[in-house]
Amino acid sequence: xSALTQPxxxxxxxGQSITISCTGxxxxxxxxxxxxxxxxxxxxxxxxMIYEVSNRPSGVSNRFSGSKSGxxxxxxxxxxxxxxxxxxxxxxxxxxxxxxxxxxxxxTVL
Amino acid sequence: QVQLVESGGGVVQPGGSLRLSCAASGFTFSSxxxxxxxxxxxxxxxxxxxxxxxxxxxxxxxxxxxxxxISRDNSKNTLYLQMNSLRAEDTAVYYCAKxxxxxxxxxxxxxxxxxxxxx
Numbered sequence: 001x002s003a004l005t006q007p008x009x010x011x012x013x014x015g016q017s018i019t020i021s022c023t024g025x026x027x028x029x030x031x032x033x034x035x036x037x038x039x040x041x042x043x044x045x046x047x048x049m050i051y052e053v054s055n056r057p058s059g060v061s062n063r064f065s066g067s068k069s070g071x072x073x074x075x076x077x078x079x080x081x082x083x084x085x086x087x088x089x090x091x092x093x094x095x096x097x098x099x100x101x102x103x104x105x106x107x108t109v110l
Numbered sequence: 111q112v113q114l115v116e117s118g119g120g121v122v123q124p125g126g127s128l129r130l131s132c133a134a135s136g137f138t139f140s141s142x143x144x145x146x147x148x149x150x151x152x153x154x155x156x157x158x159x160x161x162x163x164x165x166x167x168x169x170x171x172x173x174x175x176x177x178x179x180i181s182r183d184n185s186k187n188t189l190y191l192q193m194n195s196l197r198a199e200d201t202a203v204y205y206c207a208k209x210x211x212x213x214x215x216x217x218x219x220x221x222x223x224x225x226x227x228x229x
Contacts, residue, residue, distance in 0.1 A: 003154075034213040038155070045205055045222055046147075046155065051215035089155050091214055097160055097169045099214035101147075104154035 004029065004090055004102040011108040017078040020105045022090035023071060028100060030071035034093035037066060037075045041086045049088075050075060077107070085109045112136040112218045114206050119223030126196050126227070132189040132206030132220055140164070140184035143209035145216060146191050148202035148225075156202075159191065160209070174200075196227045 005023040012018040022029065022037075029035055037050040048057055050066035053073060063084075065076045073092070077084055090102035118130040132144070146158040159180040160169045168180050179192040189206050203224050207216035 032213075034215070036215045038216070040155075045219040046207075046216075047219070048210075048215065048217050051210060051217070052213070057217060087154075091155075091157070091216075093214040097167070097214075098171065099145075099157050099160075101155040101157055 003100050004092060006088075006090060006102040006105045008103070009106045009108065011110055012077075012080045013110045014080055014082065016080050017076060018080060018107065020075045020077075020088055020090075020107070022073040022075070022092075022102045024073075024092055024100070025071055028092040028094045029068065029073050029090075031095070032093045033068070035066065035068055035073040036091050037064075037073075038089045038091070039084075039086050040089065046089065080109055082109050112208065114208065114218055114220035116204065116206055116220045116223040119204065119225045121226045121228060122196055123229050124197060124227055127192070127194045128196065128225060130191040130193065130204055130206075130223060130225070132191075134187045134189065134206075134208070137208070137218075139182075139187040143212055144180075144182060144189045145207045145209060146180060146189075147205045147207055147216070147219075148200075149205070149222075150199070150202040153202075158204070161189070162212075193225070196225075198227050201225060201227045 038046040040046040054066040177195045203222040208218040210217040
């Protein structure tokens with residue numbers, strides 16, 4: 001049950017695009033198309049932003065998109081806005097039903 | 111609308127026990143798996159436990175296995191987490207979350223309840 005690896009921080013200017021990576025193994029990220037991404041603002045509960053690698057729940061801005069290649073999944077935020085400043089976590093299904101979370105990435109809007 | 115409301119958090123001494131509850135509404139509780147996820151102060155998210163929609167299977171993180179028990183009462187639309195032999199490192203905000211489709215997509219979360227293990 002090892003955590004998935006994410007960069008500690010990513011930053012960008014308003015309007016720019018940024019990408020957050022999430023690296024796992026063939027037992028989690030690489031083995032299934034069930035990667036999800038969560039946004040968490042300080043003091044708030046996490047919010048599902050992407051599920052099944054690239055699907056957006058109803059109400060989530062289309063500025064958020066997801067993809068996967070091998071054992072690494074990615075979350076891209078385009079047209080960065082001040083409200084996107086938050087912590088982001090990835091997670092993946094595993095065959096043992098023990099979904100690890102990523103180490104978390106702090107997104108800063110410059 | 112979907113609502114998940116946790117309760118039962120508080121301060122407990124090392125070695126003590128606590129039971130958390132999560133009251134669910136706005137969806138057919140008995141049709142969905144449920145998770146507990148925790149977050150230590152200033153740290154990241156840590157998955158704790160999962161229970162299938164009918165309670166037939168339960169899964170735990172290695173860090174809590176043998177000490178924590180997840181359960182549910184579908185007649186009361188309530189999820190539970192019994193925590194025994196608590197340690198300082200169990201101090202965290204505990205969230206309950208609904209699984210969208212059994213594959214670990216947690217589509218709704220509660221507001222969390224704080225558990226502090228301290229003497």
